[in-house]
Amino acid sequence: MSGHRKTHRDHAKKTQRPLVEDSAIAAKLESLVKPAIIAQEGYYRKLGLRDRILNLPLMVAAVLTLLWRDVAGVRELNRILTREGFLWCSPTQVSQQAISQRFLTFPAQLFERVFKELLPELRKVWDSRKCRPLPESVQFTLSKFERIWIADNSTLEALFRKLKSLADIPQGQLAGKMGVVVDVKTRLPVEIWFEENPRASDTKLESNLLNLVRAKTLLLLDRGFYHFYFWQQLIDRGIHFITRLKKG
Template structure:
């Protein structure tokens, strides 16, 4: 039988060790480590995310139980107090920069042009993560509540989070959106929480397309209806101008299968009306992204109370998301990310070939009954 490293060892091969060490040297404060390093911190927190550990002590005890299988990972001995101190003090920017390096690698194998249009589609939204204000006094949100907010621009092709920012809970989505550097020629899809006509005009001026829903109280000037045969569900396709905007926009009114009436507004005059409706329907995928990471990764409860410890845990969780997405793209059995995660959890410290883990089991033909 061929020798295999553990499944965990093969998974972390996604991260290039020399790149990591270069980032570790760049993002280090204080004295040089004597009996610990950032790689050991990263491995411990990766195990936390992949195996669902609930506390620092739980992580340390789990690693100690698997000690004879960890030598090949290049880890040093992990103690609870050291791990807590490093999470609190060493800059989380290491994992933020690591995430974007890995994102580039992950995009290389992701599907492309899901909508068969030339524009790159980004889904914009934010989610709030509630925190106890007494334990996290820096996470100001409301008078008696604490929270942080994760702002995300999701690439609609591979559902990869390409634009991310984690802020205090009371920061509005529009404050983040105005600073967002979307590439020219791309297309952003967002809900009515991003209603800001000045920003819409800025997107149009910069050659960036958008699709969103029109508010009921919007002041609209109507122009000619667009010619052509309407697709199923489309009852109106008309040029409009919103008060305060210079450029004309386009209103697409659509009746969904459930009978609900939607009014979409866009500056993408070249797209078919049915595609405009499909693009906004795709916005639901970012809601599913937030739901998935909250249910399957450890980003709702935290192993430290400092801001740096919280951000460290979040960025490592997002790195794990990229690993799972990468394995999903390469999977031979079309497994979902949740199925991939479950397989890893059950086999994390097993010596098994990673490729064979994701292959469907061979079904042997049952012997046929021969009648004489």
């Protein structure tokens, strides 16, 4: 009897995708995101980028559409843009090659700045919610600590080499290292870090975390932060933490 074949979910072809854009969700996304985009227009021009068809508003809308509607790739994204448009973008004729090239050259820090501009508004929206009380365990913990944060870091796997422009990238090359801190109460990121070197020491991320975290915080740590000296530094600063034991 053959064993069950394990499938990497990130690589598996997904079969259920929202084919039609939900107008209510699209309107909500536009009301939230458009002000954050406008706030970055000066920085966009400072980088010397031209206000052409594939500009900041369209590129942000493209990324949101890829994620929200689980679009299979640039070819499908281009088809949607040409036939119906997406979010705040009207139907626009542009080549698939142009979109692919724009994704490869568009400054990542623009997406980061838009996202961080948006975070305070998302926190306000979360704080205004009345119908979703926090779990009792979280409520109790917040009576003892001012905040509960989750810290995690991960090495990003190699890019899928489906584009000709990626053909020259060595096979199996990892895509870097990423660290994130999430607020348990709001379920929103507090900070995100990225290192291009996938073999970069976790010490850099530990240093970033030490500069960010404050006393009276409970940290839930990934096992990547399993270093006794780092733990002692947290203790000395009045920071509590929970982590898992390593095997063996």
